[in-house]
Amino acid sequence: MRSIWENVSKEKYQTLEKNIETDVLIVGGGLSGILTAYYLNNSNLKVTLVEMKEIGSGSSGYTTGKINIMQGNTYYDLLNNFGFNKTLKYLNSQLYGLNLIRENIKINNINCDFEKTDSYVFTNNHNNINKIKKLKEFFDKTNYKTEIVKKLPSNYSSIYGIKGDGYVFHPLKYLYNIANNCKATIYENTTVKNFIKEDGNYIVYTENYKIKTKYLVFASNYPFFITPGLMPFKLSTYKSYALSTKCNNMHFDAISIDEPVKSIRFWENNLILGGYSHKTAIKLNYKKDYIKLKKDLHDNFKLKSEYSWSTTDIKTNDFLPYIGSLHDNMYIITGFNKWGMINSTLAGKIISDLIKGKDNDYASLFSLHRALSKEKIKSFVTDSYLITKRYISGKIKRNMDFYNKSEIVKINGINYGVYTDEEGKKHYVKNNCPHMGCTLIFNNNDLTWDCPCHASKFDIDGNLLKGPSKDDIKKESN
Numbered sequence: 001m002r003s004i005w006e007n008v009s010k011e012k013y014q015t016l017e018k019n020i021e022t023d024v025l026i027v028g029g030g031l032s033g034i035l036t037a038y039y040l041n042n043s044n045l046k047v048t049l050v051e052m053k054e055i056g057s058g059s060s061g062y063t064t065g066k067i068n069i070m071q072g073n074t075y076y077d078l079l080n081n082f083g084f085n086k087t088l089k090y091l092n093s094q095l096y097g098l099n100l101i102r103e104n105i106k107i108n109n110i111n112c113d114f115e116k117t118d119s120y121v122f123t124n125n126h127n128n129i130n131k132i133k134k135l136k137e138f139f140d141k142t143n144y145k146t147e148i149v150k151k152l153p154s155n156y157s158s159i160y161g162i163k164g165d166g167y168v169f170h171p172l173k174y175l176y177n178i179a180n181n182c183k184a185t186i187y188e189n190t191t192v193k194n195f196i197k198e199d200g201n202y203i204v205y206t207e208n209y210k211i212k213t214k215y216l217v218f219a220s221n222y223p224f225f226i227t228p229g230l231m232p233f234k235l236s237t238y239k240s241y242a243l244s245t246k247c248n249n250m251h252f253d254a255i256s257i258d259e260p261v262k263s264i265r266f267w268e269n270n271l272i273l274g275g276y277s278h279k280t281a282i283k284l285n286y287k288k289d290y291i292k293l294k295k296d297l298h299d300n301f302k303l304k305s306e307y308s309w310s311t312t313d314i315k316t317n318d319f320l321p322y323i324g325s326l327h328d329n330m331y332i333i334t335g336f337n338k339w340g341m342i343n344s345t346l347a348g349k350i351i352s353d354l355i356k357g358k359d360n361d362y363a364s365l366f367s368l369h370r371a372l373s374k375e376k377i378k379s380f381v382t383d384s385y386l387i388t389k390r391y392i393s394g395k396i397k398r399n400m401d402f403y404n405k406s407e408i409v410k411i412n413g414i415n416y417g418v419y420t421d422e423e424g425k426k427h428y429v430k431n432n433c434p435h436m437g438c439t440l441i442f443n444n445n446d447l448t449w450d451c452p453c454h455a456s457k458f459d460i461d462g463n464l465l466k467g468p469s470k471d472d473i474k475k476e477s478n
């Protein structure tokens with residue numbers, strides 16, 4: 001599983017090899033963490049960032065990289081949930097975030113293939129035409145200019161849509177260049193395992209060392225801890241798939257508002273087709289979604305994929321990200337609802353302003369302490385039910401297609417996942433996620449053990465590939 005963005009070189013950063021003290025510790029080297037570090041450059045605070053793998057190796061390296069203002073269903077959902085004024089504030093936050101990206105690219109002279117495109121939100125479903133009309137009505141009351149279109153500028157099937165201005169870039173070129181312009185000390189291959197509060201500071205534990213810090217920022221995509229904040233019960237993890245292949249650049253991007261969602265963008269002479277996203281908790285056989293996406297690529301463009309990848313993103317139950325203070329000097333950035341390009345830069349600005357004690361017009365919109373809405377409570381209950389269902393019942397049907405080349409066996413009363421490799425060697429791992437104990441399922445596309453509850457990912461020998469788990473799973477082999 002490789003994303004198209006991974007072919008640019010990056011600087012290597014040291015691994016933490018001693019106890020240290022800092023003023024601000026940022027956990028996670030995706031766009032959110034790196035941008036937070038960047039905006040603290042002029043703060044006189046000592047800033048440290050730790051990343052469990054390499055910077056950009058999380059969702060930020062597997063995105064489709066559309067710097068999108070219209071964002072699919074987002075404004076429709078926000079209007080239903082909050083009404084016009086708050087939805088307008090969200091739109092303004094995105095336009096502000098877009099300007100921050102533009103400014104960062106200009107000031108730092110970054111070459112990250114940033115370009116303006118025609119951006120479309122479209123449907124293939126007659127029942128969704130009214131949704132598009134509602135979006136148009138909303139944008140007509142704002143400064144963001146849009147027009148109605150009947151089809152996309154390609155053979156991709158569509159019956160109705162709306163067009164506005166959008167932007168695209170190479171997400172890792174942006175991230176690596178911003179990292180080069182950060183004054184923060186960055187450590188890679190350093191995993192935060194735990195933290196405690198002691199005498200007004202946080203003591204943060206990595207595998208072998210301690211970091212003492214006044215401010216603690218979790219930019220780890222999905223927070224690994226349960227308290228404070230009970231965040232796992234306020235968030236849902238969604239898995240999405242992407243393919244890319246050589247194709248003439250058509251200089252537009254598009255996303256559908258239908259289920260399953262379809263997404264199109266071009267980068268240089270490559271087409272990136274994405275979609276089929278679903279809650280991780282409700283689907284077990286990921287290979288089928290790649291097959292559908294490949295069929296889409298063939299049916300609409302007569303092309304075969306060169307790269308394919310999948311990753312997870314986090315949704316909140318009221319369609320607004322969580323960016324703000326969780327507890328004394330502790331901050332969290334999560335829940336971009338699949339729109340993390342603008343929101344990560346915006347989050348970096350907001351969190352750095354909060355740490356510096358500066359006002360930020362958008363801090364209250366994304367506050368973690370905002371009131372619960374009806375929609376939020378409803379989704380919360382449904383999601384908790386799905387997670388708990390997987391969590392408690394053991395849950396997974398032993399479907400042969402799904403467990404291709406893998407099986408679950410009981411040894412001394414303990415369930416093990418067993419994968420048999422090409423040479424016939426069996427790889428055993430305990431079949432529970434170290435994060436919250438959910439039963440792991442075998443991802444027969446990526447050849448990984450995946451957690452359906454919160455999307456942690458492990459290789460066939462149980463080595464951690466992606467959090468929120470911060471630990472490997474117990475491994476044994478024969």
Ligand SMILES: Cc1cc2nc3c(=O)[nH]c(=O)nc-3n(C[C@H](O)[C@H](O)[C@H](O)COP(=O)(O)OP(=O)(O)OC[C@H]3O[C@@H](n4cnc5c(N)ncnc54)[C@H](O)[C@@H]3O)c2cc1C
Nearest residue numbers: 028030031032052058059060063064065066192339340341
């Ligand atoms: C297929 C797909 C397509 C998308 N397309 C778009 C798009 O076109 N436009 C858009 O706006 N958004 C898009 N998104 C969403 C966007 O990619 C994400 O919201 C964004 O990249 C999240 O950035 P992040 O920095 O918050 O998280 P990440 O990039 O995941 O960074 C978090 C980092 O924290 C590290 N970490 C985790 N736990 C620990 C720990 N315990 N200790 C140390 N480090 C830790 C991880 O290794 C990771 O590197 C897409 C998402 C998906 C899944």
